Each structure stands twice: as C-alpha cells, then as structure tokens.
Amino acid sequence: MTDVGRHPRIKLYVLSEVKEVKGSVGNFKVKILKKSRYVDEKECTACGDCARVCPVVRPDAFNYGLSSRKAIYSPFPQAVPSAYVINVSECLGHNPAVCAKCVEACKKGCINFHMSDEEITETVGTIVVATGM
Ligand code: SF4
Ligand code: SF4
Incomplete structure (x- = not known):
C-alpha cells in the first residue's frame, strides 16, 4: 500500500467510490466520488x-x-x-x-x-x- 502511495505513475483515490463507468476497452470514462x-x-x-x-x-x-x-x-x-x-x-x-x-x-x-x-x-x-x- 505504501509503495502504491509513493509510485509516481499511480494516482490513489481513498475514501472514494466509483459512481459510473462508461466507454469500452481502451477508453473508459470513470466517474469517482471522492468524499471529504x-x-x-x-x-x-x-x-x-x-x-x-x-x-x-x-x-x-x-x-x-x-x-x-x-x-x-x-x-x-x-x-x-x-x-x-x-x-x-x-x-x-x-x-x-x-x-x-x-x-x-x-x-x-x-x-x-x-x-x-x-x-x-x-x-x-x-x-x-x-x-x-
Ligand atoms: S470538532 Fe471536536 S468532536 Fe469533532 S473531531 Fe474535532 S475535537 Fe472531535
Ligand atoms: S490533523 Fe493536524 S493535529 Fe491532527 S494529526 Fe494531522 S497534523 Fe496532527
């Protein structure tokens, strides 16, 4: 988990939920609710x-x-x-x-x-x- 948090190419969203996924392989649009x-x-x-x-x-x-x-x-x-x-x-x-x-x-x-x-x-x-x- 710590390595994931430090990785320059990984964006980590915690306290978050996926609200919607649209698109298909190669081009998904993912709507994320990041709670305060x-x-x-x-x-x-x-x-x-x-x-x-x-x-x-x-x-x-x-x-x-x-x-x-x-x-x-x-x-x-x-x-x-x-x-x-x-x-x-x-x-x-x-x-x-x-x-x-x-x-x-x-x-x-x-x-x-x-x-x-x-x-x-x-x-x-x-x-x-x-x-x-
Ligand atoms: S405002 Fe008071 S009750 Fe709320 S987290 Fe801070 S110290 Fe705790
Ligand atoms: S919110 Fe402020 S007081 Fe609380 S752990 Fe973080 S730095 Fe310390």
Whole structure:
C-alpha cells in the first residue's frame, strides 16, 4: 500500500467510490466520488495532537471494537495516505462553534470543515476489479 502511495505513475483515490463507468476497452470514462476527509491529506503529519483533545470516543472497527478511537483518527496503522480523517456523523463540531478542539490543537492548520465531496472523471484504458481482504 505504501509503495502504491509513493509510485509516481499511480494516482490513489481513498475514501472514494466509483459512481459510473462508461466507454469500452481502451477508453473508459470513470466517474469517482471522492468524499471529504475534512483534513488536508497533503499537510497532515499524523502527529495525533487533534485526536488527543477530541472528546468523542468510539469503538475502533479496525480492532473489532477491542480498542477505541476518536471522531478524528487514523483509520489504521500504516494507512495510506498517512493522514487523519474526521467522521462527521460522530463529530460534535461540524459547526466549529460547537467544539473545534481539534482545529485549535492542529498547529499545521490542516483541519477544514468547509471541505466538500468532489466528483472526478478519469479516462483509463483498462479496469481491474480486485476486492482485496
Ligand atoms: S490533523 Fe493536524 S493535529 Fe491532527 S494529526 Fe494531522 S497534523 Fe496532527
Ligand atoms: S470538532 Fe469533532 S473531531 Fe474535532 S475535537 Fe471536536 S468532536 Fe472531535
């Protein structure tokens, strides 16, 4: 996964879903919905300062609920990109006036509640479906 993240010729979309595929072999148009993570993935250093102050504690699905995580968290160790994400359905402060403790704690200023989902269209020649587990 890390190698994929670093590869100069691979564009990695995480938190994303394929919404539509049109075309045929050699010329597919793929519509991708890239969901907002509310953290600038290029700037985040995964320092964890934001999670330390977040008051929301939830079971960590990666560890089958045996451990806990915050509403702002890293999905799992070695996640690519190495950036935190906010689960907005758990966050108290989608309106920053309500909480925003993480915003104050992040020295790099990479938390942004105004981010929105993006729709991206890629043109590709081939599609490989690999479910992984
Ligand atoms: S969002 Fe900010 S405080 Fe949180 S891990 Fe990233 S850099 Fe650190
Ligand atoms: S704004 Fe949301 S993610 Fe940030 S500290 Fe508050 S509850 Fe946690």
